[in-house]
Amino acid sequence: MSDATIGFIGLGNMGGRMARCLVDAGTPVLGFDPNVEAVRAAGAGVAPSIAEVTQRCDIVLMSLPDSNVVEKVVEGDDGVLAYAWDGQIVVDLSTASVSSTRRLAMRMAEKGTDYVDAGISGGAAAAEKGALTLMVGGDKTALKRLEPVFAPIASKVVLMGGSGAGHTTKLLNNFLNAVSLAATAEVMVAGKKADLDLHQLLDVLNASSGVNFATLNRFPKIVDGDYLEGGLTSQLMTKDVVLYADLLHELGVTSLNTAGPMASFGLASALGYGEMISNRVVDAIGDVSGGVRLHQS
Incomplete structure (x- = not known):
């Protein structure tokens, strides 16, 4: 049995924001998360189990930390797969292993369930505004059914291909994000030690060939002490780079x-910044470069 409610499993940093956008748009959401308060904070109904969400909702969204957690949620005792049914759609909004995603999609297909991978980009700020970019892998008909679900959370939705194409695109994107953030952090520490005005340095970079997402959107805030807390952590960024390397292999x-x-995000984790936003990589590089901070405390 299903109702018109959207199921949501994993209402953490990103999932909670997406669920809130759905609720604010008038879509009933039934949520499950080990942290019950996170479900309530998103305005969702509290489900006692993954099984309850899967049994009640014909569309189930998942936003989870990594493939290990995704596999446990899907394939574990009383997991999604045990209760999935013909005609249901399960959407994985996580950043996950492509090979794992395709394997889970095949298992879901045996039950008549569409398993859609939908990588997200834009960070916490875009999630809060419902302005994410979704890169989707899966069936075109399933995506058509998902349009009203995605509308409150994303400003751009692109079907990249069949199963795994969404997560493949996400890993390619996240790798470029990791490169630009780590490299720009290093450059900004060097600029600080060279006694350059960091606002002027960014102004020049953003009008020159070194411009990137980090110079445009991250460091204009970071140089004034605003690390844009709430986004991807250094540990999760490291995980994404590992998944990228596995994919290329x-x-x-x-x-x-x-x-x-x-090396950069591994350093950040080793120095105690692992659970903090990945933008703190600049402090890790600063720590091993003589205790440099871009801003005055």
């Missing part, structure tokens, strides 16, 4: 550029 593509971001 599977594709037979030589990866010559993973070492930089791997």
Whole structure:
């Protein structure tokens, strides 16, 4: 049995914001998260179990930390797969292993369930405004049914191909994000030690060939002490770079550029910034460069 309620499993940093956008748009949401208060904060109804969400909702969204958690939620005892049914759609909004995603999609298909991978981009700020970009892998007919569900949470939705195409695109995007953030952090620490005015440095970079998302959107805030808290952590960024490297190995593509971001975000985790927003990588680089901070405390 299903009702018109959208199911949502995993109402953490991003999931909670997306669920809130759905609720604010007038869509009833039934949520499950180990942190019950996170479900309530999003305005969703509280489900006692994953099974309850799966049994009641013909569309179930999941926003989870990694493939290990996704697999436990889907394939574990009383998980989504045990209660999935013909005609249901399950959407994985996580950043996950492409091979794992395709395997789960095949298992879901055996029950007549569409398993759609939908990588998200835009960070916490876009999630709060319902302005995410969704890169989707799966069936075109399923995506058509998902349009009214995605409308309150995303300003751009692109079907990239079949199963796994959404998560493939997300890993490619996140790798470029990791490279630009880590490299720009290093440059800004160097600029600080060279006694450059950091606002002027950013102004020049943003009018020159070194411009990137970090110079445009992150560091104009960071140099004034605003780290834009609430986004992807350094530990999760490291996880995404590892998934990217695994993907390239599977594709037979030589990866010559993973070492930089791997070292940078690994350093951040080793120095105690792992659970903080990945923008704190600039402090980690500053720590090993003589205790540099871009801003005055």
